[in-house]
Amino acid sequence: xxxxxxxxxxxxxxxxxxxxxxxxxxxxxxxxxxxxxxxxxxxxxxxxxxxxxxxxxxxxxxxxxxxxxxxxxxxxxxxxxxxxxxxxxxxxxxxxxxxxxxxxxxxxxxxxxxxxxxxxxxxxxxxxxxxxxxxxxxxxxxxxxxxxxxxxxxxxxxxxxxxxxxxxxxxxxxxxxxxxxxxxxxxxxxxxxxxxxxxxxx
Numbered sequence: 001x002x003x004x005x006x007x008x009x010x011x012x013x014x015x016x017x018x019x020x021x022x023x024x025x026x027x028x029x030x031x032x033x034x035x036x037x038x039x040x041x042x043x044x045x046x047x048x049x050x051x052x053x054x055x056x057x058x059x060x061x062x063x064x065x066x067x068x069x070x071x072x073x074x075x076x077x078x079x080x081x082x083x084x085x086x087x088x089x090x091x092x093x094x095x096x097x098x099x100x101x102x103x104x105x106x107x108x109x110x111x112x113x114x115x116x117x118x119x120x121x122x123x124x125x126x127x128x129x130x131x132x133x134x135x136x137x138x139x140x141x142x143x144x145x146x147x148x149x150x151x152x153x154x155x156x157x158x159x160x161x162x163x164x165x166x167x168x169x170x171x172x173x174x175x176x177x178x179x180x181x182x183x184x185x186x187x188x189x190x191x192x193x194x195x196x197x198x199x200x201x202x
Contacts (some may be wrong), residue, residue, distance in 0.1 A: 053147040059109065074145045127145075182198045
């Protein structure tokens with residue numbers, strides 16, 4: 001069944017939701033955690049799930065589905081000018097206190113090596129997004145960062161009918177590829193891990 005994408009050709013999906021909890025450690029065989037069961041069934045069918053890390057400024061190990069090892073979890077960072085090097089200074093007034101090329105203060109992070117192994121980061125501060133009523137607003141959150149990475153995964157699988165470097169890989173292999181291809185993380189003064197930054201180079 002792997003690679004069939006639930007029979008609809010779906011290969012990547014973004015999940016921006018969260019609730020308190022820790023993984024049960026039983027992938028796909030436990031009725032005690034129906035969310036984990038759904039995640040495991042989707043990945044078994046070849047769908048790579050890209051998940052927002054959460055906005056509590058806390059370890060993601062206490063947040064589901066971000067803590068599940070079967071998903072690619074995305075923390076948020078600030079990117080003011082689209083370039084590395086921390087040269088642009090502070091973010092705009094929509095996120096006072098956030099600094100260029102730094103982890104977002106609100107973003108959850110990895111406190112263990114196991115969580116860091118499936119964690120990356122992407123711009124999630126002052127992202128222009130749709131809003132009810134046909135409007136647009138600048139929003140901040142890991143839910144703004146995760147779609148960037150879902151797009152990068154899709155491009156890695158294929159673009160314009162041409163297979164990409166992730167074509168034919170399982171979700172677990174795709175996660176390892178995306179994490180490995182990301183550039184060094186923006187860093188944190190107190191040693192928290194927010195993951196390497198994903199760049200859509202595919």
